[in-house]
Each structure stands twice: as C-alpha cells, then as structure tokens.
Amino acid sequence: MSRLSCCVAILGVLIAGFGNGAKCFTYSHFEFDPKHPILSETFQNELSQQSHSELSLFKEAAVLLNAVPSLNKKTELAQKATRSIYLSTMVFYGVRDSEMDELLKVLIDKAQQGIPIYFIVDDYLSSFGSNHIEQLQEAGVHVAFFNTSQDDYPGSIRWHEKLFIVDDEYAIVGGQNLYNQDYPFVPFDFKWRDTDVYLSGPVAKEFSKHFRNVWKKLTRSLIKSPPAIEFCPPDERTPKEKRDHTGEVRFIYNEPYQGKKYLTQAYKALIAKAQHTIIWQGNNLYLNDEFNHLILEAAHRGVNVYLVTNSISTSWWQTFYYVYHAWFGYKPFKDSPVHLCLYQERFNHSKMLYIDGVVSAIGSANHDSYSLENDAESTALIYDRNFNRDLYYNVILKDLESTDCS
Template identity: 30%
Template sequence: MQFDLLHVGPLVALAHILGIIAAGHAILNTRTSQGAIAWAVSLVSMPYLTLIPYLFLGRSKFAGYADARRVENELLRSRAYPQQWDSLASSAGLPTQQLGTRPVQSLTRLGGMPFLPGNAVRTLVNGTATFTAILDAIEHARHYVIVQFFIVRNDALGEMLKDALIAKAREGVRVYFLYDSIGSFDLPHRYVAALRAAGVAMHPFATNRRFVNRLQLNFRNHRKIVAVDGERAFVGGHNVGVEYLGAKPPLSPWRDTHIEVRGPAVASIQFVFVEDWYWATQQLPDLELRDATAGDEPVETSDTADAPAGNMHCLVLPSGPADKQETCSLYFVEAINAARERVWITTPYLVPDEAVFAALRLAVLRGVDVRIMLPSRRDHLVVFAASKLYAYDSLRAGIRIFRYQPGFLHQKVVLIDGVAAAIGSANLDNRSFRLNFEIMVLTVDRGFALEVETMLLNDFAASLEIDRDEYRKAAAWRRMLMHVARLFSPIL
C-alpha cells in the first residue's frame, strides 16, 4: 500500500496542477464567461476526467484558425462573390414592409449576404422526400454537382448517393464532395477511394490544417448543402445515413426538414460551399456552366434556367467560429426580437446562451406566442439532460414547450409571425452558436410561412405539451444529472 501511494500521490498532484493551469488557460481564452466557468470548475475539481477532453475540445477561441479562415473568406468575398449580389439586391426590393427595416438591415449586415428576390422554395418534410428530390436533381445534372454533409455513412443511403455521383462523373459532370472529418470519422477509405477513382473531387473538411492545430476537434462543419447547375439547391437538417430515412430504431421515425431552393439565392448557397471548399483544398471549384455538347466553351444560360418563377425574398445566413460577430446567436436574437405575434422553434437540443434565452423571455412579456418543440427521445444523454433543465426554466418564463412523440425530432425551423420562416442546420445550442459552421435560409413570404405553419401544426398535433412536473417529478438523481449537464452547456 505504501508503495502504491508513493507512486499514485505524485500523479494525483500533477493532475491537479495541470488542471489548475488548464483552468487558467480556459479563463483567458474561452469566448464566454459561462464556458470559462464550466471548464474552470471541471478542470480544477475533476482533472482526471476533463484534461484530455479540454485538450481536444476546449479551445473554442482559437485565434490562429479564426484569423486564417477570416482572411480567406474576406478575400473570396472581395474577388469571387456572385454577381446577383450586385444586380438583384437593391434597397427597393428589400422586404422591409413585411419583416421590418431593422431586422432586414441587421441580418444582411450580420451574414454579409443580401436579401434576394425572385426565389421559389418548397419544404421536404422527411428523409424520403429529401433524398428523392436530391437524387433526382443529381440525375438531371448537366454541368456540375456540389455536395456537402456533416455525416456521411457507408450504408444503403450512402451507397445510393455514391452510385449517383459516380454515374454523373463518368458522364463528364463535375462533382465536388465535401464531408466533415469529425462527423464522418468512420467513413471507410474504400468509399472515398471509389468516388475519387470515378473522377469525383472529394475532400474532408478539417480545421486542423497546420500541425500546430492537430488537436483541434471543436470546430465542426455542420452544414448540409447540395446544389446542381446553379439551378437547384438543398439545405436543411438531413445527413447521409439510413437513420435519416427512419431506419434506425429506437429513434425512428426520424422527423427532419429540408428545403429546395430555386432562384438567385442558389448562388449564395453555392458561395458558402465555395468558402468551405477553398479552405479545405486551397482551390476554387469550377462552377461555371458549360455546354457539354460543344467542348469547354461557356454557354449563355441563367443560373435559374428551367426553374419555376418565384417571388420570395431569401437571405442565406452562414455562420461559423471565424465570424467577427457571433453570427448564429445574434441571428436567433434578432429573429426573436422581430416577432410581434409568434415565434415557433423546433430544435433537437435546447441549450441556449443568455442572450437568446433573454430574447425568448422578453418575447413572452411582449405577448408573443413563443413555442419550442423538442424531441421526446434522446440521442445524446448529456445534451438531453441539459435540455430538460432549460425546458423547465423556459416553462417558468411562460414559454410553451412541446415534445414530439412519434420519433426523434431533428429539424431546425424558426417561424416568425405569419411572414418569415428559416430552415437550415443550426440548433438552438451553444455549439451551433459559436463552434459549428452552420447555414440557415431565411424566407420572407406569407405563402411559404403559411406552408411552414401548416407543417408545424401537424407536428404540434403529434406532440405532448409538457408542464413543470417533468422536472419536479423526476427522480432526485435525474435532477442532479440535469444540473451537472448544464455546467457543460457552453460546449455541448
């Protein structure tokens, strides 16, 4: 026993010393005070459990990466931005009458992209509808296809996508495929090799481009983008995996939403992909339209050729850890503040920061109908526990909370009054606010808002509205788990 203590004692002391040093680093470098407190407390009290995770996940304010990415983005936006931003984004065409002057101005400045008129958008309310539409668009591609997902699995759906892209590449269509290196960590090499052998340009997205960044795992590209020939683009919550088709009990049936966009906003969505592709490869994808029957000469064709006429205003809002502002969090704050009648939000995770939670509470005080729909089943234990405590706090503030009953709810939708709707990849949590690369598409159109309202009403009908008893009647150990989980909310 004396021999063991002689060896274990110094190790325990060393762990605590390193924990104190790491806690000091967290206080100096973590972006928010909540995050600094969460890391500092856990590193000092439980260094044996948190030192290694902090090494990989704790550097949310990673200046070297953020500066490099920001410089590249600014360079691209000054040299290669879509012409539609100049030709179609006029002050006369902005939807200020419907949404209000202040939100329109702030959101365009926040995202660095304009509201663009003349778009048509439709909802794709499940995995079958989403991937049927995506695969159909790929099948009819004539010039190029761009694909970007956070998770790509080597399962039945992954094989379908792979076969579709290989077929188009062999026809001479240019195919670009970007996947997140962390979200798709288990994607086998043979899957990537088969696509590359067929001529598909396929690359992982990683923030650790330099050796000094090798331990950086906190920043993840959570975007889901598909675009074909500059005519059709798809954005939403689905990744590539059979669970998104509802084929993975006990989470099935999976509830998620994608949208198909046609019109000038497609160019904005493509440009978000261009920024990510350039970071990953240091090359620009060739998205110029060419006539496949006339060699490599460019053809005179509209980016919206064969697309149905539309009159929606759309704003593409990308966000990420390299932004000068905390774009995603501020987007939610401004969207909530713009509401006068209602704010309905669906999200798989409810872990808001103080700014967003304050905006939700103030909306209730203004008399706004504030509803949040959450899953009743969990896919991540700690996040689910923290979400339960935030749900209880929300109920006490007068926010109505619903739990979707049929299966796992993964959709990310925001409905503002009867005017605007936003759909994309961002969750209502700190990871989306500050750590992930996300994309949302905000539409201002009463007809589409009504379509989204109808969709959400169907979801509410399949949901159970909860009250404070969900927390109060929970076992003591479950309530303790909720409070402990909330300590880690800044990094969940």
C-alpha cells in the same frame, strides 16, 4: 436497476417535470401582415448588413419531409446536372440503404462524365462512410475533410451544414444528413422526422457563392468549375405578389469556431422584432444567456413563444447527452411564459424558426450554443406568404400535435 440507471431515470422524471403532460399549443389561424416591421425596407437593409447576405428570389420552393423524399430529390437534381454539383454534410454513413445507393451511383456516374463535383464532409464522422468516400474520390469527386488532425480547430467543432447545390440553379438545405435517417438497416422501427427545403432560381447562386468561398478557405484552392454568372433578373412580380413577398428568400450562414456568426446575428434581430408568435424547433435545446434573455424578453412583452424539442422518451438512444443539456437548457424557462413543447412520438431532427407568419427558417442550425456559437451552419430565411402559410398548417402544426407542453 443499477445506481447509475436509477440516477438517469430520476433525472428524466425531473426534466419531464418541465412539461405538464398536456397538449398546450394554442391553435391560431395563419396571419401575414405586409406592414410587419420584419418586412420593412429599413429592417431588411439592416439585416443585409448584419447577416452579410442579400435579399434574393426563388422560382420554386418545396418542403422535403424526412429522409427518403430529400435523398430522392438530391438524386433527381444530380441526374440533370450539366455544370457542377456541390454538397456538404456532417454525417456520411457507410451502411448503405437503397436511396443512398442510387445517389452514390449517380454521383459516380456524373463524375466519370466529367461533371465537377465537390464534397465537404466532417472528418470525425466521415469515418463511418470512408469506403464510399474512397469510391467517390476514385471516380473523380473532389473531397475536403473538415477538422482533420492537421487543422487548428478544437475537436468539438463540427461541420454541421447540409447543402446540395446543382448547376448554380438548384439548392437544398436543412437538417438531413447523407443517409436514410429512418435507419432501415437496424432491426427495429426507429423513425426520424427531419426537414429540408428545396429552392430553385437566383438564390441558388448565393448557395454556390458561399460553398466556393468555404472550399477556398478549407483547401486553399479554387473550385475549377466556372462561377455562376452574376445576373439580376428583372422583378416581374405583380403588385399583389410583392405585397405577399412572393419568392423572397435569404441564404445565411455561420462560419465555424471563431469565424463570423451571420446566422446568429440574423436570428437575434428577428426574435427582437417578433410581435405575436415565435415557434423554434430543434433536436436539442441549450441556448446561451443572450438568447435566453431575448426569448424571455419576447415572452414577457406578450409574444407566444414555443420552444420545441425532443423528450426523454424520444431521445432514449442518447440519454446522457439529452439529460445533461436538457437539465441546463430547460432551466431558464421554468415558471416563465415561455412554452416548452416536447416531442412524444419519435425523434425530431428538424431545425426551423417561424416568426409571426412573415418569416420562416429551415436549415441545419439548432437552438443550442453549438450551432449558434461554434459549428458551421446554414439556413434559408423565407418571407413568401404562401410558403409560410403552407409550412405552418402542413408541417409546424402537425409537429406540435405530437408534443406535450408546459
């Protein structure tokens, strides 16, 4: 073993020492308190101001686990588009898989039919899929590249949003980039976990409004498809549905670099109001001092805090990146009440925040300083009781079963 490899191995062992190799997550039944401070009208009004967002509603919501279901849903939505398709991603790979083949085919077909399609992609990482981007452009798809050599952004700033919006009525947000992250084109089994959420209904207009504003800032031009009609449908929910906050959701985002950090402000406010449980999942853990303090403060006031991320065994393919960030990212929580839970079975790319059963966030933002301070990010905050219950039992607990915790 070389000296360099030996150093990496030793660092891996030291980092692994933050976990004790035990399954430590304390299983508890789902709780939903309709009188929780996070659900109060006062807090929600404050959050509207802090996060520059509106409390909206969805008609349908579904968790999309892993690459294939997400890509298939995007293809299904694109097939029924009649007015517009907006999409954005950080990574758009040129090595095709069958799911991306089908999605690209539908997008090209829709563009040739005259459906306005607008696509935002990170310039640095789009080079992997440049030939397919050219095919989309030739078909009439409008493409905007973020952080080109002509932009004023530092090279480290990324377009990390992953959005898919159709007809101002359907939207998908999450961690899934535009390719099959199961990597069917590599000669060995390399499975990824990822999570997106599909939403339909009024909240999709909030996604569209954001995308149109971003397009205007990036390109200094307007999207030509007509904007969504501003219409607030009557609230026809039953008293029980209102108590359960059925269908309630917010769309929040961070602008890149020195832009507004609305998502960051929302996360701070939510963590400060947590009463018994915080479960925060991301593919790398590297928080700034302010978030470290908020998390430690929550744990010391009795909140069960679980920071869930990858281990050296699931991050072998990015060893140096992982070791550097883990060494500094895990350190603030050593010998604290905060539980650090490390995935053991496969790389998990999901970005979710779950607090007290009353709110869950699914989007592109990791628990690291890149997402919270620098990159373009977006997330859906969901308050719906039934959605959060199902997410807790069917997704979060199952993810935690594959971790070792300290």
